[in-house]
Amino acid sequence: MKEAYLAKDTLLPLVGLLMARYRVAAPVAVGDYHQFQILTQPEQLDLTYRNTRLSPKDLFHPQSEKLFRFSTAADDPDANILKEVERDQGPRLVFGIRPCDARALRLVDVNFDTADCQDPWWVERRRNTLLVGLGCTAPCATCFCSAVGSGPFDPGGLDLVLTELADGYAVAAASERGEALLADLDLLSALDQDRAAAAAEVQKTAAGTVARPFDPTPLGDKAMTELFQSPFWEEVAFSCINCGTCTFLCPTCWCFDIQDEVQKDAGVRLRNWDSCMFPLFTLHGSGHNPRQQKPQRVRQRFMHKFKYYIDKYGDGPACVGCGRCVQFCPVNIDIRQVVALMTARCVCPA
Amino acid sequence: MKNPYLPYPVRIDSIVTETEDRNLKTFKLVFLNPEDENKFAYQAGQFAELSVPGLGEIPIGIATSPTEKGFIMFTVNKVGKVSSHLHNMRPGDVMGVRGPLGNWYPWDKLKGKNVVIVGGGFAFTTLRSSIVYMLHPDNRADFGGITVVYGARNPGMLLYKDELVAWEKRDDILLHITVDGTNDPNWPYNVGFVPAITKTKAPSSDNAYAIVCGPPIMIKFTLPVLTDLGFAPDRIITSLEMRMKCGIGMCGRCNIGTEYVCKDGPVFTFEQLSRLPNEY
Ligand SMILES: Cc1cc2nc3c(=O)[nH]c(=O)nc-3n(C[C@H](O)[C@H](O)[C@H](O)COP(=O)(O)OP(=O)(O)OC[C@H]3O[C@@H](n4cnc5c(N)ncnc54)[C@H](O)[C@@H]3O)c2cc1C
Ligand code: SF4
Ligand code: SF4
Ligand code: FES
Numbered sequence: 001m002k003e004a005y006l007a008k009d010t011l012l013p014l015v016g017l018l019m020a021r022y023r024v025a026a027p028v029a030v031g032d033y034h035q036f037q038i039l040t041q042p043e044q045l046d047l048t049y050r051n052t053r054l055s056p057k058d059l060f061h062p063q064s065e066k067l068f069r070f071s072t073a074a075d076d077p078d079a080n081i082l083k084e085v086e087r088d089q090g091p092r093l094v095f096g097i098r099p100c101d102a103r104a105l106r107l108v109d110v111n112f113d114t115a116d117c118q119d120p121w122w123v124e125r126r127r128n129t130l131l132v133g134l135g136c137t138a139p140c141a142t143c144f145c146s147a148v149g150s151g152p153f154d155p156g157g158l159d160l161v162l163t164e165l166a167d168g169y170a171v172a173a174a175s176e177r178g179e180a181l182l183a184d185l186d187l188l189s190a191l192d193q194d195r196a197a198a199a200a201e202v203q204k205t206a207a208g209t210v211a212r213p214f215d216p217t218p219l220g221d222k223a224m225t226e227l228f229q230s231p232f233w234e235e236v237a238f239s240c241i242n243c244g245t246c247t248f249l250c251p252t253c254w255c256f257d258i259q260d261e262v263q264k265d266a267g268v269r270l271r272n273w274d275s276c277m278f279p280l281f282t283l284h285g286s287g288h289n290p291r292q293q294k295p296q297r298v299r300q301r302f303m304h305k306f307k308y309y310i311d312k313y314g315d316g317p318a319c320v321g322c323g324r325c326v327q328f329c330p331v332n333i334d335i336r337q338v339v340a341l342m343t344a345r346c347v348c349p350a
Numbered sequence: 351m352k353n354p355y356l357p358y359p360v361r362i363d364s365i366v367t368e369t370e371d372r373n374l375k376t377f378k379l380v381f382l383n384p385e386d387e388n389k390f391a392y393q394a395g396q397f398a399e400l401s402v403p404g405l406g407e408i409p410i411g412i413a414t415s416p417t418e419k420g421f422i423m424f425t426v427n428k429v430g431k432v433s434s435h436l437h438n439m440r441p442g443d444v445m446g447v448r449g450p451l452g453n454w455y456p457w458d459k460l461k462g463k464n465v466v467i468v469g470g471g472f473a474f475t476t477l478r479s480s481i482v483y484m485l486h487p488d489n490r491a492d493f494g495g496i497t498v499v500y501g502a503r504n505p506g507m508l509l510y511k512d513e514l515v516a517w518e519k520r521d522d523i524l525l526h527i528t529v530d531g532t533n534d535p536n537w538p539y540n541v542g543f544v545p546a547i548t549k550t551k552a553p554s555s556d557n558a559y560a561i562v563c564g565p566p567i568m569i570k571f572t573l574p575v576l577t578d579l580g581f582a583p584d585r586i587i588t589s590l591e592m593r594m595k596c597g598i599g600m601c602g603r604c605n606i607g608t609e610y611v612c613k614d615g616p617v618f619t620f621e622q623l624s625r626l627p628n629e630y
Contacts, residue, residue, distance in 0.1 A: 067355055068355075068356070070403045070404075072403060072404055079444065080359070080403045080404075080443075080444040080445060080446070081359045081382075081403075081444065081446075082356060082357060082359075082401070082403060082446060084353060084356065111599075111600060111602075112600060114599070117354050117598050117599070117600075117613075118352075118354070119354070119600055120353050120354075224607055224608070224625070224626070224627065225625065225626070225627060228607075228627040254600075254602060255601060255602030255603065256595070256596075256600075256601050256602070257595060257601070257603075258355075258406070258407065258595045258596065258601070259406065260403065260404050260405055260406050262404040267403055267404045269355075269403070271601075274601070274602075274603070276602065276605075281593070281603060282592065282593050282603065283593060284591065284592075284593050285408075285429035285430040285433065285593075286429060288566075290592065290606075290629045290630050291629060296629065300605075300629075303607075303627075304602075304605065308605065308607050308608050311607075311608045312608040
């Protein structure tokens with residue numbers, strides 16, 4: 001079975017069924033925004049959201065996470081020897097993730113899961129987690145997924161895709177794992193032709209509403225050092241306050257720091273999200289800092305997403321067009337305008 | 351799945367103070383589990399993360415050569431949090447080592463070539479590893495002439511003094527030791543900055559590669575000298591330093607253009623660097 005239908009009144013029973021088999025993470029309303037949380041009750045699920053403020057990347061790459069523990073007690077025979085912190089490796093399912101956020105996970109895979117070295121935490125969580133996506137029937141004004149090689153119903157990073165209809169959801173398998181899951185859920189019924197046609201119409205309408213503020217194609221051909229030396233970086237960076245909001249909200253930003261903490265003689269080694277926007281990120285012990293100036297740090301963020309990543313992996317850009325950084329930058333720095341500058345065939349004087 | 355963040359436990363076997371300002375100490379480390387030594391199979395030019403539980407990890411070049419068995423050595427400059435703590439540790443203390451990390455000097459390409467090594471200050475650590483490696487009886491025949499220019503501020507700041515004296519006496523390596531200045535009237539070696547001494551000694555670029563490691567200012571003034579001697583940019587090799595954490599190309603910190611210095615480097619040719627943003 002590749003397609004099915006889920007009536008709205010069976011949504012919560014279905015989630016209940018899934019919760020019996022998986023730890024289910026889904027969008028939950030908290031105050032005036034939404035956030036992915038592991039559900040304890042099916043009723044917590046709220047699919048009326050546009051997008052969560054924080055991306056769901058922290059389900060795979062937590063903002064702060066204990067990696068190892070150790071003892072520093074002099075009389076402990078294992079003193080100063082690191083032990084991996086146990087973690088729950090049971091199966092999980094993310095319900096209602098947006099296609100852009102799921103695609104972001106795939107863009108990040110190339111960093112954490114390489115031929116010669118794997119980040120065990122990322123790789124295990126990716127392996128243990130099914131992604132049931134909710135396509136975007138009403139994309140935001142700040143969305144630009146279609147400009148970065150995706151779209152509001154992109155099945156690319158997902159196992160199942162839901163398309164919301166008047167009285168229910170069309171459910172389509174987008175991977176082998178998704179197909180197996182679909183075949184295994186009794187609460188679904190067959191998708192009839194009318195509803196299949198209605199779903200196709202919803203998807204087409206949504207795709208038509210997503211803006212394409214730039215065309216990233218020329219980026220691959222431009223010389224890296226030339227873009228790096230472009231005169232517009234000073235101007236782009238001028239109002240930035242290096243708050244790091246853009247990098248923390250971004251589903252494709254993965255940079256992290258590693259720190260040790262000790263209380264009495266019990267210690268942990270943690271990893272925490274970090275940001276190329278902070279001067280400390282690159283500060284050497286000697287005091288030398290290769291990205292001492294703000295324009296250098298701002299440039300790093302955009303160049304990494306729209307040039308270095310593309311050149312390194314022959315894929316990308318490392319942006320899925322979710323628009324979070326556009327919405328929440330306190331000084332209105334707009335990545336769409338920056339990429340338009342980067343892709344301009346000639347840098348004409350303003 | 352092997353956890354690339356988990357250090358091997360090691361015991362500090364001995365600590366030697368290298369320089370008269372006492373800011374550089376060499377730590378000889380022995381693996382607590384003997385089988386870990388085999389897993390830590392490295393090449394000259396690689397580095398490792400020294401892990402001090404409770405304080406953190408620092409990337410340090412491996413100063414021993416893979417031909418030296420039973421221990422590994424690191425020479426650490428006292429700068430900040432972790433390195434200062436290390437300087438106060440004692441033989442017998444347990445800590446961790448994670449690695450080997452990064453790439454290495456291109457030993458396959460250097461086979462059959464003359465090798466010119468130019469080093470300054472405490473960046474001499476992986477150069478020591480390289481020299482010991484090339485001089486080993488199993489390897490010496492693989493290389494042509496070996497010329498070394500090594501400089502420090504003054505005689506008291508030179509690393510590995512006993513070995514320098516021994517190398518000086520050999521006829522299968524040409525060693526030019528130099529200091530910026532000295533008030534020792536009997537100083538038997540050179541006086542002058544590394545670039546100037548390199549120019550005077552004028553090692554030939556014929557069938558040769560140069561490896562240059564040292565403070566940025568030394569590299570800046572040595573490059574034109576080597577270019578004048580006929581070394582092409584793809585035959586001048588260096589090792590970059592960036593702030594690092596993971597050392598395995600994942601935390602994003604050491605990124606320059608398409609490269610992660612910790613994984614794709616730290617060893618680059620100047621030809622490779624010319625195609626990257628100069629943000630280091
Ligand atoms: C590939 C490589 C090889 C190196 N080899 C040597 C060597 O052989 N001997 C030596 O004395 N030094 C070496 N360094 C520099 C050494 O790593 C730093 O001096 C050291 O990390 C400073 O740590 P700290 O905790 O004492 O300083 P702090 O200023 O307290 O630094 C805090 C943390 O930031 C990171 N950090 C700070 N400065 C650097 C830096 N320059 N490079 C990388 N990470 C940094 C470390 O995680 C460090 O623990 C090397 C650096 C690199 C990248
Ligand atoms: S760069 Fe901005 S728009 Fe692109 S994925 Fe990150 S937060 Fe979303
Ligand atoms: S959110 Fe805006 S102001 Fe804050 S670091 Fe990003 S670009 Fe700069
Ligand atoms: S130190 Fe983490 S990517 Fe290089």
